[in-house]
Structure formats: C-alpha cells, structure tokens
Amino acid sequence: xxxxxxxxxxxxxxxxxxxxxxxxxxxxxxxxxxxxxxxxxxxxxxxxxxxxxxxxxxxxxxxxxxxxxxxxxxxxxxxxxxxxxxxxxxxxxxxxxxxxxxxxxxxxxxxxxxxxxxxxxxxxxxxxxxxxxxxxxxxxxxxxxxxxxxxxxxxxxxxxxxxxxxxxxxxxxxxxxxxxxxxxxxxxxxxxxxxxxxxxxxxxxxxxxxxxxxxxxxxxxxxxxxxxxxxxxxxxxxxxxxxxxxxxxxxxxxxxxxxxxxxxxxxxxxxxxxxxxxxxxxxxxxxxxxxxxxxxxxxxxxxxxxxxxxxxxxxxxxxxxxxxxxxxxxxxxxxxxxxxxxxxxxxxxxxxxxxxxxxxxxxxxxxxxxxxxxxxxxxxxxxxxxxxxxxxxxxxxxxxxxxxxxxxxxxxxxxxxxxxxxxxxxxxxxxxxxxxxxxxxxxxxxxxxxxxxxxxxxxxxxxxxxxxxxxxxxxxxxxxxxxxxxxxxxxxxxxxxxxxxxxxxxxxxxxxxxxxxxxxxxxxxxxxxxxxxxxxxxxxxxxxxxxxxxxxxxxxxxxxxxxxxxxxxxxxxxxxxxxxxxxxxxxxxxxxxxxxxxxx
Amino acid sequence: xxxxxxxxxxxxxxxxxxxxxxxxxxxxxxxxxxxxxxxxxxxxxxxxxxxxxxxxxxxxxxxxxxxxxxxxxxxxxxxxxxxxxxxxxxxxxxxxxxxxxxxxxxxxxxxxxxxxxxxxxxxxxxxxxxxxxxxxxxxxxxxxxxxxxxxxxxxxxxxxxxxxxxxxxxxxxxxxxxxxxxxxxxxxxxxxxxxxxxxxxx
Numbered sequence: 019x020x021x022x023x024x025x026x027x028x029x030x031x032x033x034x035x036x037x038x039x040x041x042x043x044x045x046x047x048x049x050x051x052x053x054x055x056x057x058x059x060x061x062x063x064x065x066x067x068x069x070x071x072x073x074x075x076x077x078x079x080x081x082x083x084x085x086x087x088x089x090x091x092x093x094x095x096x097x098x099x100x101x102x103x104x105x106x107x108x109x110x111x112x113x114x115x116x117x118x119x120x121x122x123x124x125x126x127x128x129x130x131x132x133x134x135x136x137x138x139x140x141x142x143x144x145x146x147x148x149x150x151x152x153x154x155x156x157x158x159x160x161x162x163x164x165x166x167x168x169x170x171x172x173x174x175x176x177x178x179x180x181x182x183x184x185x186x187x188x189x190x191x192x193x194x195x196x197x198x199x200x201x202x203x204x205x206x207x208x209x210x211x212x213x214x215x216x217x218x219x220x221x222x223x224x225x226x227x228x229x230x231x232x233x234x235x236x237x238x239x240x241x242x243x244x245x246x247x248x249x250x251x252x253x254x255x256x257x258x259x260x261x262x263x264x265x266x267x268x269x270x271x272x273x274x275x276x277x278x279x280x281x282x283x284x285x286x287x288x289x290x291x292x293x294x295x296x297x298x299x300x301x302x303x304x305x306x307x308x309x310x311x312x313x314x315x316x317x318x319x320x321x322x323x324x325x326x327x328x329x330x331x332x333x334x335x336x337x338x339x340x341x342x343x344x345x346x347x348x349x350x351x352x353x354x355x356x357x358x359x360x361x362x363x364x365x366x367x368x369x370x371x372x373x374x375x376x377x378x379x380x381x382x383x384x385x386x387x388x389x390x391x392x393x394x395x396x397x398x399x400x401x402x403x404x405x406x407x408x409x410x411x412x413x414x415x416x417x418x419x420x421x422x423x424x425x426x427x428x429x430x431x432x433x434x435x436x437x438x439x440x441x442x443x444x445x446x447x448x449x450x451x452x453x454x455x456x457x458x459x460x461x462x463x464x465x466x467x468x469x470x471x472x473x474x475x476x477x478x479x480x481x482x483x484x485x486x487x488x489x490x491x492x493x494x495x496x497x498x499x500x501x502x503x504x505x506x507x508x509x510x511x512x513x514x515x516x517x518x519x520x521x522x523x524x525x526x527x528x529x530x531x532x533x534x535x536x537x538x539x540x541x542x543x544x545x546x547x548x549x550x551x552x553x554x555x556x557x558x559x560x561x562x563x564x565x566x567x568x569x570x571x572x573x574x575x576x577x578x579x580x581x582x583x584x585x586x587x588x589x590x591x592x593x594x595x596x597x598x599x600x601x602x603x604x605x606x607x608x609x610x611x612x613x614x615x616x617x618x
Numbered sequence: 619x620x621x622x623x624x625x626x627x628x629x630x631x632x633x634x635x636x637x638x639x640x641x642x643x644x645x646x647x648x649x650x651x652x653x654x655x656x657x658x659x660x661x662x663x664x665x666x667x668x669x670x671x672x673x674x675x676x677x678x679x680x681x682x683x684x685x686x687x688x689x690x691x692x693x694x695x696x697x698x699x700x701x702x703x704x705x706x707x708x709x710x711x712x713x714x715x716x717x718x719x720x721x722x723x724x725x726x727x728x729x730x731x732x733x734x735x736x737x738x739x740x741x742x743x744x745x746x747x748x749x750x751x752x753x754x755x756x757x758x759x760x761x762x763x764x765x766x767x768x769x770x771x772x773x774x775x776x777x778x779x780x781x782x783x784x785x786x787x788x789x790x791x792x793x794x795x796x797x798x799x800x801x802x803x804x805x806x807x808x809x810x811x812x813x814x815x816x817x818x819x820x
Binding site for chain 2: 208
C-alpha cells in the first residue's frame with residue numbers, strides 16, 4: 019500500500035458520491051500526515067477521507083445492509099445476515115465475551131465474538147445457525163462477526179458439515195484458513211500459557227504457529243504432516259502467524275517438501291569468562307544464575323532449565339558459544355539456552371575488576387569501594403539487610419537477601435565490593451550484594467558525599483502557585499501572597515516582592531515525583547528572567563496567568579533530568595536539563611528485542 | 619535503627635504509565651481500588667500493570683467538537699502502533715481550552731485518565747479523558763516512543779521472568795490477574811515494540 023494508491027482510493031470514493039476532489043490536494047494531505055507526523059497510512063487515509071467528507075458534507079459511513087451474505091465475502095463495517103456452521107468454540111480472551119469461535123459456510127470462515135452483555139444462549143459446536151443483524155468489524159486486521167444484543171440467532175437443522183478448502187501457506191491472509199503443513203521447527207517455550215510454538219510449512223513457504231494451553235489441545239510432532247482446519251491467521255505489523263486454538267488438526271498422510279523460507283536466523287553471542295558468583299535462581303524455569311566476568315567486564319547470566327546445560331562451577335572458566343544477550347531490568351544478561359554450548363576451559367587470564375565511583379553506577383554488574391552509612395528497617399522477611407552505602411561521589415541503596423553464608427554489613431565500615439548487581443527500579447539505582455565479594459577494610463575512613471539526587475522523566479503537571487508569585491516583604495516571612503496581596507500571617511501587603519518558581523510533577527512512568535524549582539533554575543530552563551516575567555504580567559490582560567501559561571506550555575509533556583536535594587516528598591531542583599531522544603538507548607532496545615524475537 | 623520512611627503516608631499521585639495505543643486498545647478489565655466513592659479506578663494493562671493515568675506523545679490527526687449543552691472535543695492521537703481516542707470536556711476545562719487552540723495535524727503530549735466503557739451491544743472501548751494536551755515537537759515524540767518501548771519491555775520481561783522478590787504483592791497480583799484475564803501473545807507485543815522503534819528515525 020502506498021500513498022498513490024491511497025490517494026486514488028480516496029478520489030474514487032468521492033467520485034461515487036459525485037464529488038470531484040483535487041488529487042494533488044489529497045496527496046499533499048496524506049504526505050503531510052505520513053511523512054511529517056509519522057501517521058500510519060490507514061489512519062492517514064481515514065483522516066483525509068473524514069476531513070474531506072466533512073468539507074463536502076457527505077456521510078461516508080458504511081451502509082447497513084441486512085441481506086443474506088456469504089461468509090467469504092464479508093466486509094468490515096457491514097451489518098449482515100449469514101448462515102453458517104459453528105466449526106469451533108474457543109475460550110474467550112476476556113470476561114466481557116461469552117463465547118468465541120469460528121463460523122463457516124462453503125465460501126469461507128470467520129471468527130465470531132458473542133458478547134456477554136448480549137445474553138444469548140451459548141452456541142454448540144457442529145450446529146448450523148442463522149444469524150440476523152450481526153456486525154462485521156476487525157480486530158488486529160482480522161475480520162470478525164460480532165453477535166450483539168440486536169442479533170437474532172436461530173438454529174438450522176439438517177445441513178451437511180462444511181468441508182474446508184486447504185490453501186497454500188504463501189496464500190494465507192488474516193482471517194480463518196485451513197492448511198496442510200509439516201511441522202519443521204519447535205521453539206523454546208517462553209511463556210507458561212503457550213503449549214507449543216515454532217514453524218510449520220508447505221511447498222510454498224513457512225509460517226510461525228502457536229498453540230495456547232487449553233483443554234484438549236495437543237502439541238504437534240516434529241517432521242509430521244498435519245491437516246489443520248480453521249486456524250486463525252493473524253497479521254502483526256506485516257508478519258503473519260497462525261494460531262491453532264480455533265482449529266482442529268490431525269496427522270495427514272503424504273509427505274511435504276517444505277520451502278526454505280526465512281527461518282529466523284538467530285543472533286547469538288559467544289563469550290569466554292570466569293564464573294565469579296552463583297546466585298539463587300528466582301524461578302523454577304532457571305537452572306542456574308550468577309555472574310560471569312571476562313577481561314572487559316562482567317554480566318549476569320541465567321541458564322534456562324530447558325537448556326539442560328551442565329552445571330557451572332564457581333571460580334571456573336568457561337567458553338560459552340551461541341548464547342543470547344538480552345536486557346533484564348535495564349542491564350545486559352546472558353541467556354544460556356538449548357543451542358548454547360558450554361565448555362569448561364583452563365585459563366590464567368587475569369581479571370581485575372575496575373572499581374568505579376558510585377556516581378558512575380549503571381544497571382549491570384559493578385565493583386565499588388564504599389562505606390555503609392545507613393541501615394533501614396527491614397520491611398521484607400526475605401531481606402537480611404538494606405540501607406545506604408556511599409563514597410565521595412554519592413550514595414546508593416543496597417540490599418542483601420537472606421541466603422546461606424551471607425552476612426550483613428557493619429555500620430561505618432569501608433568495604434570493597436566486587437561484582438555487585440546494579441538494578442534500576444523506579445528510576446533509581448540500587449545494588450544487590452548477594453553473589454558479590456566483600457572485603458572489609460579495618461580502620462579505613464571514607465568521606466561520603468551527598469551528590470544530590472537526579473530524577474528523569476516527563477513533566478505531567480505544572481501546579482497552581484507556579485510562575486510569577488508575590489512574596490510577603492515582612493522580614494523572615496517570605497510567604498506567598500494571594501492574588502489580592504494577602505499574607506496569611508501579615509495580612510494585606512502592598513510592598514510585596516516578585517519571585518519565580520515552579521511546582522511540578524516529574525513522572526518517570528513508575529512514580530510521580532514532586533519537584534520545586536526556585537527562581538534561578540526556572541530562569542535557566544525557560545530563558546525568561548524575573549524582570550521579563552514582571553513586564554509580561556503587567557502588560558498582558560491575563561496578568562500573572564500569562565507567565566504561568568507560558569511556562570506551563572513550555573514544560574508540559576517534555577522530558578527532563580532534574581538534580582537537587584531530596585526533601586522526602588519533594589525534590590528541590592538545583593538544575594534541570596532537557597532530554598532528547600537517546601540514540602544509544604534506541605539501538606540497545608532494538609538489539610535487545612531483535613535478539614529476543616529471533617530466539618523465541 | 620533509623621526508619622526509612624518515618625513520614626506518615628500522604629496522598630500519592632498516581633504515576634502516568636507509558637503504554638502504546640495497540641496495548642491500551644486491548645485493555646478491557648477495569649476495577650476500583652477500595653470501597654470509597656473517591657477510590658481510584660484502574661485499567662489493568664494486558665502486560666500486567668494497573669494504570670490510572672497515562673502519558674503519551676503522538677500525532678493529533680483529528681479533532682471534533684461535539685455535544686450540544688455539554689460541549690466536548692473528541693480527538694484522535696496516533697502513535698506508531700495505533701490510535702488513542704481522547705476526549706476533553708468542560709470537566710477538564712484547561713484541557714478543553716488547550717485542545718480548542720490546536721489545529722491538527724500536530725505533535726501533542728497528552729496526560730489523562732483511561733476509561734474502559736462497555737457499549738450497549740457489549741463491545742468494550744478504551745478512551746482517555748485528557749487532563750492536559752500540549753503541542754510538542756517530533757523530538758519529544760521520539761523520546762516518548764523510546765520511553766514507552768522501554769516500559770513495555772520492562773513489563774513484558776517481568777511477566778515472563780517474575781523473579782523480583784523486592785516488589786510488592788500488588789504488582790505480583792496485578793500480573794497474575796492480567797495473565798488470567800488476557801491472553802497476551804508476548805512475542806507479538808515484543809514485535810509491536812520493535813516495529814514502533816523501527817519507525818522512528820534517530
């Protein structure tokens with residue numbers, strides 16, 4: 019689908035209503051939306067059609083016909099009457115849906131959704147029905163029939179069962195289809211609700227399949243040919259896959275030579291390193307977890323139980339080939355899966371972990387030299403100790419989980435900590451010491467700096483009392499005056515002084531942080547000086563509100579990193595830095611997802 | 619032992635979740651936390667997080683003034699994965715004023731509350747009641763796509779490998795509830811995030 023086609027379709031649509039639209043104008047509107055504003059083409063087409071429709075006062079909504087139709091020819095947006103056989107019933111994805119499944123006739127098959135609110139009797143598998151006034155819509159590009167309150171459903175007796183028409187894999191399109199295919203590849207199961215996922219194919223191509231766990235569903239056997247009737251074909255951002263939960267399938271005779279399609283080349287990494295920590299795996303699907311160090315650094319690893327890899331030993335060197343590196347809680351993590359090969363080796367390569375300042379911590383594995391400065395009350399029975407450690411550059415939270423052989427830190431003692439795991443949670447970093455090597459330095463001293471707290475996020479609220487304000491001039495008072503120059507303690511004050519400040523909410527998606535910016539920070543960020551703000555307020559008919567709106571409109575919905583002192587429930591901002599899109603994060607995310615998707 | 623949080627708990631503002639339109643569209647489960655009339659209502663995201671407020675940046679493609687006595691704006695904002703349906707009514711006077719001044723197409727940053735409602739025929743829709751709508755630029759849109767991608771991946775990863783013992787029970791329960799209520803194909807969600815990222819030029 020390209021711009022020209024869409025433009026042509028729009029022009030044709032208006033022609034059928036006897037309206038000539040300027041093709042160049044249509045094209046320009048589409049182009050602006052798609053190229054300048056990153057709008058996807060279907061949405062752009064819809065927008066331009068609706069805009070022009072309004073302009074010419076035309077109603078372009080789909081026509082409501084209730085004539086009897088063949089299932090194979092249904093179009094989204096129609097009201098229809100159909101007759102069909104219920105060929106499958108599936109477990110509905112949400113409570114709002116009473117029943118879902120597939121209805122077929124000789125011309126084709128379509129999914130149906132029977133909404134709970136509609137109050138219909140449940141349909142029976144194998145039975146034919148007449149459905150009057152059903153609505154056709156689409157969900158993720160797959161057409162569906164909605165059986166709602168206004169739909170009349172009548173069973174029909176004595177009809178022969180529908181025989182499915184098998185089609186080639188490369189002819190599949192979103193909807194319901196039947197195929198004869200061979201199972202060619204099974205993928206590692208990454209979700210407990212999936213029974214099986216992998217690739218099936220025929221002479222024309224290959225396609226990803228999924229079977230969700232559900233009563234009566236069995237996995238496909240490798241290298242076996244199946245007749246799959248009434249599977250759901252979905253398209254997601256240009257890629258097709260089939261789900262067998264709507265289907266019934268059976269082993270079929272005959273052999274199939276499967277086309278060598280794009281079989282998903284795996285992006286894998288190899289690494290040679292030493293196991294410097296073994297930690298308690300957090301889930302039964304993980305056989306072993308820990309930290310592996312190599313001359314350039316260290317990272318956490320997991321060996322999946324399904325991989326059946328040999329147990330690694332603490333302190334030993336290994337050559338790990340074909341492992342995937344993914345992102346876990348903001349840090350890189352090595353995944354040892356089925357295809358990974360693991361060989362114990364001898365090595366005397368020295369590994370000297372670099373000790374870094376606390377300020378430079380980033381998610382991953384790191385070594386620091388710190389003093390334990392604060393112990394917090396324990397709020398979780400599995401935690402042995404939690405509190406704050408720090409060095410000259412700043413402080414960070416630490417946690418030690420209860421585990422055999424671990425001991426708490428002693429207050430005011432300096433430790434060199436090798437291979438701590440650094441996590442990011444709610445925009446703040448913390449270190450976990452389980453698995454780390456701790457060396458206490460008796461009698462050592464260390465000056466712990468405060469460094470300040472930095473929070474990054476988007477401004478989602480600029481509160482009242484922001485902008486230009488008036489303060490009470492009475493010495494030592496400094497309270498903010500009301501609009502009528504009233505101080506709660508010193509009453510009306512005409513000789514007030516102006517000030518600039520912003521009370522806002524900086525939100526990182528996990529937590530909404532209150533921030534308070536004083537005059538210097540506001541001026542630096544907005545480029546508006548106090549004098550200019552006063553001038554603006556005196557000249558504008560909106561008065562001080564004008565300053566508020568200008569500051570608000572300039573800050574709302576934008577990303578910043580704010581540094582200052584944490585007053586408990588408010589961050590008193592010293593400096594605020596606007597953030598732009600981060601190329602490195604973009605690349606890292608793409609890599610992470612690319613790796614994971616290929617591995618799945 | 620110094621107490622970590624000796625301060626009495628006070629009103630805590632709900633965080634604004636970063637969620638792509640395609641995921642929000644699939645949210646159907648909503649609930650109230652508590653009996654009180656003022657108790658917050660939440661939408662449960664398919665990736666397992668409760669959400670009472672959202673923040674997103676996208677392209678406003680259309681706005682329509684509707685209603686006779688109670689005027690409101692109905693706005694479409696698209697991100698790389700789909701469309702957010704946004705309303706701004708006189709109950710959120712500021713947002714309505716802001717919207718009235720914006721001419722689509724424009725990049726906008728929206729803060730608002732998601733609402734799940736059931737149509738009379740039983741279908742379920744999600745729309746967002748805007749608290750604030752501000753015009754921003756393409757850079758901020760890209761920033762948000764990254765942010766939403768990261769948050770979505772974090773939720774997907776947590777669903778897949780729940781091993782964060784430090785987390786409170788509420789988060790764990792929400793994830794469990796989402797797994798019961800929704801049938802999420804995590805691979806498809808990953809693909810969604812990947813494609814959203816691939817659509818922005820850095």
